[in-house]
Amino acid sequence: MARLHALCVLDGLDQMDVATMLVTLDDTDATVVRHAIRIAEPLLADVGDDATVLLAKLGNRNWSDHHVRLQLAYSLGYSKTLMATRLLARLARDSVGDPFLRAAVVSSLREDNYADFYSSISRHRATAGWYQEPIMQMATRLNDRELLSQMVAELLERIDDPIKDASDFHTLADTLERIGKKDRQLTRKVHTELADFIDRILLLTHSQDAETSYRVDVVRIIGAVGQVKGAVGQLKGAVAQGNHQLLNFVHPSEPPELQIAAAKVLADNETAELVRRYDSLSPVVRSHVLDILISKESTASQLVAAIQAGTIDAGSIGASERQRLTTHVSDKVKSAAAELFTSASSNDDRAALFDRYRNVSSVSGDANAGRLVFEKQCAACHRVKQIGHVVGPDLSALKNRSLPALLTAILDPNEAVEDKYRSYNVLESDGTVTLGMIAEETSVAIKMLMNEGKTKSILRDEIQQLKSTGKSLMPEELHTVISVAQMSDLIAFLNDVGPPPKTFPGNQPRTVVADADAVVRLAASDAALYGDQIVFEPKHKNIGYWSNPNDYVQWTLQVKQPGRYEVFLDYACPDHTAGNRYQFVCGTEDLSGTVPATRNWDDYRTIEIGTVELRQNDSIVVFRSSGELKKNLLDLRSITLRPSR
Structure with a gap:
């Protein structure tokens, strides 16, 4: 520890010299050596004799400690000498299986050393394979025609049998697609080699040994070569012949992945x-x-x-x-x-649109049929019960499952969309348009999240235009593909995916039926309770401890006599917690107001809070707070619905 402190003090005083550094690099403690290499970075950045002496010292040791090797890989990037590049290549060859060291090595590659680095590792196939992707990306970005051509030629030479050399064949497809996308050129010699290669692989597409993945890569290669800048003569002819054959792949007799790959090229x-x-x-x-x-x-x-x-x-x-x-x-x-x-239908105003769905009822809906509607219309962006893709909000975590809330979310998804779920159009430099949500952003790229959970990373220098649609990724036209009956089924399915109600002695959720006078009494003992704090209290048989905005209660009622009903609240709420807002939802009807005070928690009163229209079917009633709560909402004993006089 003392040696490490002394080393750092010298560095802080800017008193570190090469002689001291050479001694420190011989230290028996790996931590001291690691920090010595880090502190040596300014010395390595020089181009004089001191840097040469240091590099010779670093190159003469076989560093066994993982952290020392990792630091060395990071620090060698400070030197612009061929000696440092070759030492970096040696580290790469000796640590092929270490992903952390590979990342450190790549971080030390620059425009002035990446070609020499690749030249040093290219004779070692295993090493070259690991670094081919980042080297290819750099060469493509820097438009290094000679190195790009060399790497393509090496791949073509290695692929003796495309079916057996599947890994190299797939890499070739990736490489050519990247070159074509960036509009880069290859040498005439490589053009000729590619034309011969296409002629050869087309003959193999009908081989019984050719797996679908191989045939897909054939399609990708033909499409990518067609995008390579300057393709003329023999290469252009080979591509034309390949495209003609690809039309045969867009046929029901072929595997779907092959048809899709061919369609993309064509x-x-x-x-x-x-x-x-x-x-x-x-x-x-x-x-x-x-x-x-x-x-x-x-x-x-x-x-x-x-x-x-x-x-x-x-x-x-x-x-x-x-x-x-x-x-x-x-x-x-x-x-x-x-x-x-x-x-x-799409010209209907919002009120008329919702009026079309006024007879929707989750109670009368078939959850099994709703599952099929969900799979067809919703699964591209939502996932519940192991069905679908995670793109939009988690439907199993919905707090407000009232019918109006669900209908609004389905029929008018842009009414209250969160910013993170707004969609964007991205126009790339090659003309490709991507619609999706921005899932991640870095200084160099954005990651788009699209339907079916697909993702796509787009480099910022490839973005020609980024524009918000101002809308949710969820379609607005679902009313054109979901009938009223299907909507009832879908909402029944969605209501079945949430958490189970809380359980308490004396509380047993059931379907409530009107009495002989058509009066419906929604007792607390018959309600389903959901949330974090809410409980059923046996003393007054009420719902209490209503202190969280996520708490709510729900009843299922059976309406035999449709019409207007007056709604009465039987509750207690002392003055110190009164004044919170509530929301009562029944079917598509919605009432809200402020809770008046009673004398204490044992003083129950009944007040009328409004009227609602009940239709002749089963309905769901939801009672909840509206907004944040000051202390407790109320103690609720029952809600009564009486036919209007």
């Missing part, structure tokens, strides 16, 4: 053919084809034109796809789609 130049085959595609493939076509302005325009012409049935375009088209980054696509999907 979208730009064979949009009309994809549209023609749309009706023959399975739902999974059709969904991906729509996603591909919507992602660019040119293909989205052709898709909208095909729907307008009746080539594609507008009814086959789901709510999510409609939302993407009507909020498209292209004004041309957006306006055409808005006109196309405008219907009588």
